[in-house]
Amino acid sequence: MKDKMDIEKLLQKVEQENLKNIVQSISIPRHGWYNYEALSSVAKFIEDRFREYCYIVEINEFSYNGKEYKNIIATLKGINSNKDWLLIGAHYDSAIGSPGADDNASGVAVMLEVARIIRESSLGENLKFVAFTLEEPQAFDLKFIIGSSQFVKKFKKLGHRYKALILESVGYYSDVKGSQKLPAFVKGPDKGDFLGVVGNGKSNALLELFEKAKTFVPSLNLITHKVSMNGWLSLETRFSDHAPFWDAGFQAVMLTDTAMFRNPYYHTSQDTPEKLNFSFMKDVTKALLAAVLIEQSY
Template identity: 35%
Template sequence: MLLNLLTSISRIAAALIVILGLLWLLLARPSISFKDASKASPQLVDQPALKKHILMLSEELAPRDYTHPDNLNKVANYIADSLRSSGARVSEQLFEVDGVEYKNIIGEYGPPDQEIIVIGAHYDAKGEFPGADDNASGVAGLLEIGRLLAEKELKTRIALVAFTLEEPPFFRSDNMGSAVYARSLAETGAAVKLMIALEMIGYYSEAKGSQDYPMLLLNLYYPRIGNYIAVVDKMLSTQAQRMKTAMAQVIDLPVYSINAPTFIPGVDFSDHLNFWRYGYPAVMVTDTAFYRNRAYHSEADTAARLDYGKMAQVVYGVFDYVLKLSDEIEK
């Protein structure tokens, strides 16, 4: 009797281990990366420039919510000038919501063909909060990537797009700036190689327990210390795993990926969701937002709390991966 019970328990335990292992393979997509020191040059990223951009958006040009369209226009003009100074072909995408005009800013590099790689970040903020991490950090990363791209000969069109109206009350609506832009790509038949959303890339912590997750199960697969960057993707896609592996080869900051269904809170909480709607491959690069940064959507989300060294590594990792994507020749 006891032997039968022990046998049953051992079988259940073995089955549970197999299930957890399969979930690890499905969600976390473990991979092996070998550092390539000859190609790792995160020092090329201008950390003072990152901080300057974030201070400008979070202090000088705040507040950046939809009720302050004049400020949003000033931010848009600042972004356009920065992209233009890096040699981008800059354009505005104007659209109207409730009688007020808003705009996305688009900076393009490389050949003007139908295939395109999109890197995007929203420049609006929640209410009258500073929004340094959310999402001045993403915009700063976008502008620095533009400066780095200006020095490269590209084989694929790359669009750096600063979106407006990502925050409530427009989130998940057709009035999101990224929804307007993604729809315009679909209508023109653009072939999107990948869309990368930069969503809060500046906050890191070495404290134990500084990292939370939407499901207790994820604590088995990911660290409880918030000192890494995450690449988020939908189920069954390989985009996040490829990007994670490539980034880990050229930066020291730990990189994790997750492929998860959208019912898990946070998986589709940014502009990449609008590209998924049109069947485009898209990922989110993030410090995990409110699962780590306790200052999310508050007055405490200031430039002084951000880690510009780690942010620079993220920017370089994204830049390097985009270059690799641009050099790929479709068979």
């Protein structure tokens, strides 16, 4: 079991410059249909990073609208080595016309940095990192969260079980009063200076896990929020890759800066790296890493 000192030592390994470099490397328009080649190049970048960190990389490939797409899976011993997984995920495609720095290069960067550091611990055999594709609305039918829906359907049928931690836009920060809006039926601060961790009724244990994790990152304002009815009363709380896990009966939370409710550049050509707060992202990485280490220690 990792004690507090062990966890703190690993948190010190988080490198802000790594987060910045990853975001800058993949912040290019990479919509699944309009930027297919760019999306493929970003997929290769992610695969190469996982391999550099000594993970086994496997591909969950599927067809959509006549093209082949892939969810990228990284584990220590292969996807058939386990049935019960703690999954850390982030989508790597972007919205139409957007370089997607916050949405969602930021989430990919945090995921990769956690993968790098957790590899140095003695834990992680039941960890599965997944870079999802086709999360964003598609041009012809406006369907979204396609990659994660396909993934959950396939692996649930194979008997895999998940607790999922999904990163969705985690780089935009503002301490200006009035910078934070909120979805219907949700109460919270009016400053965009916090990380939201959103779960459903079945995900209490994961929300509690992040309450414990935030004690390791006192500089991060972390707010947990539980939705009822799997978020159907506040649809915006379902707009990412955690929703298919909720619908399949798995525990899942979304880590988010709240995207369109805070970031004025959301889904525009101006969602670029210089708009992000990398110190905030470093704290987000530490919080996620602490949560993983706490969960893995039991």
